Amino acid sequence: MPVVLSLNIAQKTVPVDYAQKGLxxxxxxxxxxxxxxxxPGPKGSGGSGVQGDMIGDWASHGGDHQAVYGYAREDLDHWQDELGLDLHNGQFGENITTQGIDQTNALIGERWRVGTALLEVTAPRIPCRTFAGHLGLSGWVKRFTQANRxxxxxxxxxxxxIAPGDEITVVHRPDHDVTVELFFRAMLTEPELLPRLLEAGDxxxxxxxxxVHKRTAVELDS
Structure with a gap:
């Protein structure tokens, strides 16, 4: 049974020299x-969708389409073995650490009942220098990108x-094949896939x- 293994928040922001906004x-x-x-509201004006969770850079994080970030414990275990590090739940910045459900192959627009909330998959996480700085790993952005997790x-x-131990039930899977992984590759390594993202609608x-529309317009003009 897929479950929320842990519910994770940051109750304060921390000043660091590797973050774009310094927090x-x-x-x-x-x-x-x-x-x-x-x-939480529009990106830039709305923060996290999780009660009590802080965000350091509102321009890059939070807002309605990034209200909750999830990461699978199975993927954390992969990285734990690869890196030789002890990775606690929440260390990748995820609000919900899941067990027993494949986030990589979830469809954009897929809907999950989690606790009493209804969540909809919107996008993959795009790695940044803050992520690399937090882990203290040189070349982390490239390595994370290549792994497609x-x-x-x-x-x-x-x-x-939502609470730890809550069951996760997939209540809707849309009629397209745009997965989190495909979205990730389109954004970072295979831009020719970008037009396919429109199949997932709003x-x-x-x-x-x-x-996507700007990139398509440029290609038509060239």
Whole structure:
């Protein structure tokens, strides 16, 4: 049975020299919960969708289409073995550490009932220098990109409570094949895949839809 292994938040931001804005809340820690999960509002003005969770860079993180970030414990275990590090739940900045469900092959627009909340898969996590600085690993962005294990962002369709141990039920799978992994490759290593993201409709973040249209226009003009 797929479950929320842990619910993780950062209760304060931390000043660091490797973050673009000088602050980060990437090192999230497990809490007992339950916590309210709600739509936070537009990106740039809305923070995390998880009650009490802090964000260091609102321009790059948070907002309705990045309200909740999930990462699978199975993928953390992969990296733990690869890197020889002890990785705690929440160390990749995820709000929910899951067990028993494949986030990499989840479809954009797929809907999960988690606790009493309804979440919708919207995008993969794109690695940044803050992520690399947090782990203290040279070449981490490239290595993470090559592995195609990005975890998934969610928007909150129905507000509710989430706690560790809550069952995860997939209640809807859309009729397309745009997975989190395909989205990740389109954004970072295979830009020719970008037009396919439009097949996932408004589950895709507006900024990404705008990027696809701009890239397509440039290709038509060239």
């Amino acid at each position: 980060t809340a990437i090192d999230k820690r497990p809490v007992e919960g339950p916590l309210q999960v709600s739509p 990005p975890g998934a962002y969610f928007r909150v369709l129905e507000a509710g409570l 589950a895709v973040p507006p900024g990404v839809i705008e990027l």
